[in-house]
Amino acid sequence: MNVRFFKPYITGNEIKYIRDIIDNVRDMSGDAVYTRKVHAWFERRYRVPKALMTTSGTTALEMAVKLLNLRPGDEVITPSFTFSSTVNAILLANGLRAVFAEIDPSTLNIDPADIARKITAKTKALMVVHYAGVSVDMDAIMKLAKKHQLKVVEDAAQGIVAKYRGKYLGTIGDFGCLSFHDTKNITCGEGGVLLINSKQTVIHEAAEIMREKGTNRSKFFRGLVDKYTWVNIGSSYLPSDLLAAFLYAQLEQVDKIISLRRRRWDYYFKKLTPYAAKGLFQLPGITSGAEPNAHIFYILLPTGKQRDEVLAGLRAKGIAASFHYIPLHSAPQGIAAGGDPQALPVTTAVSERLLRLPLFSQITRIEQDYVINNLLKCLNV
Numbered sequence: 171m172n173v174r175f176f177k178p179y180i181t182g183n184e185i186k187y188i189r190d191i192i193d194n195v196r197d198m199s200g201d202a203v204y205t206r207k208v209h210a211w212f213e214r215r216y217r218v219p220k221a222l223m224t225t226s227g228t229t230a231l232e233m234a235v236k237l238l239n240l241r242p243g244d245e246v247i248t249p250s251f252t253f254s255s256t257v258n259a260i261l262l263a264n265g266l267r268a269v270f271a272e273i274d275p276s277t278l279n280i281d282p283a284d285i286a287r288k289i290t291a292k293t294k295a296l297m298v299v300h301y302a303g304v305s306v307d308m309d310a311i312m313k314l315a316k317k318h319q320l321k322v323v324e325d326a327a328q329g330i331v332a333k334y335r336g337k338y339l340g341t342i343g344d345f346g347c348l349s350f351h352d353t354k355n356i357t358c359g360e361g362g363v364l365l366i367n368s369k370q371t372v373i374h375e376a377a378e379i380m381r382e383k384g385t386n387r388s389k390f391f392r393g394l395v396d397k398y399t400w401v402n403i404g405s406s407y408l409p410s411d412l413l414a415a416f417l418y419a420q421l422e423q424v425d426k427i428i429s430l431r432r433r434r435w436d437y438y439f440k441k442l443t444p445y446a447a448k449g450l451f452q453l454p455g456i457t458s459g460a461e462p463n464a465h466i467f468y469i470l471l472p473t474g475k476q477r478d479e480v481l482a483g484l485r486a487k488g489i490a491a492s493f494h495y496i497p498l499h500s501a502p503q504g505i506a507a508g509g510d511p512q513a514l515p516v517t518t519a520v521s522e523r524l525l526r527l528p529l530f531s532q533i534t535r536i537e538q539d540y541v542i543n544n545l546l547k548c549l550n551v
Contacts, residue, residue: 171540175490178357179427179531183419188412200408201388204415211421212363216338218346220366220374222381223414224407227327227349227362231259231297233407234323234345234364235266237377240294245269247288248297249280250499250509251517256299256325257498261507268507269293270499272514276455277301278524281516282310289314295321298343303355303465305334305457308342315343323347327362330355331424332463340365350417355431355465356424358417361409381407428463430531434538435464438527441542442469450549451525467529468494469545474522481525483548489541492526 187204190196196203205223212221224230235246242265248257250270260268272284278301285296296315298306306324315322322343326332329339330348340346346365350358366377378388384404389395420427439453446453452470456462471477477493484491497517499509527541 171537172488173490173528173533173537173541174530175492175526175528176353177530177532178352179420179423179430181419181423183422184416187415187419191411191415196411198411200406200411201391202411202414204411204418205409207418208363208414208421211418212365216341216365218341218365218367219369220377222364222366222377222407223409223417224362224364224381225409226255226360227325227347227351228255228259229407230347230349230362230364231255231323231325232262233377233380234347235259235263235295235297236380237345237366237373238263238295238321238323240264240266240321243267243292244294245290245292246295246297247271247280247285247293249273249299249517250497250504250514251278251301251495251520252299252325252498253327253495254498254501254503255327256297257504257507260297267292270504270509270514272516273301273520274307274455275516275520277304277306277457278455278520279304279306279457282307282314285311285314289318289320293318293320295323296343297323297325299325299327300329300332300339301466302454302468303328303330303332303339303463304454305329305332305339305460305462307457308334308337309459312342327351328354328463328465330463331428332465333461334457335459341367344368350420355463356417356420356427358409358413358420361413361417376402380404427531431464431529434529434531434533435462435467437535437538438467438529438542441538442545445546445549445551450551464529466494466526468524468526470520470523471525472523474519477523477525480545480548484541484544487540487544489544490528491541493521494524494526495521497521
């Protein structure tokens with residue numbers, strides 16, 4: 171048997187909406203009919219003042235950091251256990267410095283206590299990552315932010331409709347960034363959204379201008395100016411409306427998709443709990459107050475050597491298991507950016523020991539049992 175690592179859930183309306191654009195010769199460029207539907211969906215459901223679809227979660231992060239208006243030499247504290255996009259967004263913005271912080275060994279999210287130890291006079295913002303769709307301890311984060319007057323960007327790339335104490339991830343800090351990459355719970359292949367949580371229209375307008383090549387084109391289309399022109403530095407962060415049409419079909423059924431994933435996640439957790447209790451591995455931890463979205467199911471093996479052996483054993487049986495992030499603080503670019511390869515021992519150990527199991531909405535009980543049985547065989551159980 172072969173078990174895929176992931177498989178996008180197709181609702182059935184994706185092609186219908188794309189066909190609507192083609193058959194009716196609708197505008198296929200950014201901010202057309204379906205992009206506006208996506209924006210309205212997020213603003214209504216998430217109750218955010220402004221949502222803007224982007225070409226990726228990466229470009230949403232880049233926009234968010236630029237909108238903080240930080241100065242060269244300012245520091246942004248971020249986890250090392252994340253994808254390169256998180257830290258690239260910091261380093262691409264006007265001479266900022268990324269400071270790597272440790273993670274909590276239970277949730278694998280950034281550790282607020284280590285953030286507190288690393289705040290200096292140069293610290294101006296926090297970039298937190300909600301790993302696996304499980305919320306960071308946002309009470310602690312926002313308390314630190316308030317105390318030290320720091321901005322907060324939530325990298326909620328994996329966190330669609332996940333919550334913390336009743337609030338959607340991405341709506342708690344100053345900005346939230348989500349991804350709709352092919353591997354995410356809902357997808358349009360590539361895409362993202364920037365959530366702007368401030369009600370200040372000056373920030374909304376700055377984001378629109380940045381996203382529209384530095385022009386006030388958005389104002390023109392709303393009839394607020396009689397022509398548009400270049401007013402600031404920007405780039406093209408608008409995805410095609412074809413991608414927005416695909417995404418809108420996914421958003422319409424997001425609750426069904428997440429429900430299906432949660433059932434599969436819960437089945438893994440239930441079946442593997444007795445073996446975790448024996449100390450064979452560690453199961454995912456959940457932050458108090460978090461409502462996850464079942465994006466990832468992972469286990470932590472006792473050693474890196476054992477993780478590698480189990481991973482090879484599963485792949486030999488046709489199971490597309492995987493590891494996850496290589497810590498950024500010890501990567502070549504991370505070192506060049508000031509990271510210390512000997513720092514962050516928890517992050518390093520977690521990266522070496524983490525094993526991700528196949529998880530997607532349509533994975534069958536037979537496939538999950540096959541994964542579980544072969545995992546236990548690899549562990550000589």
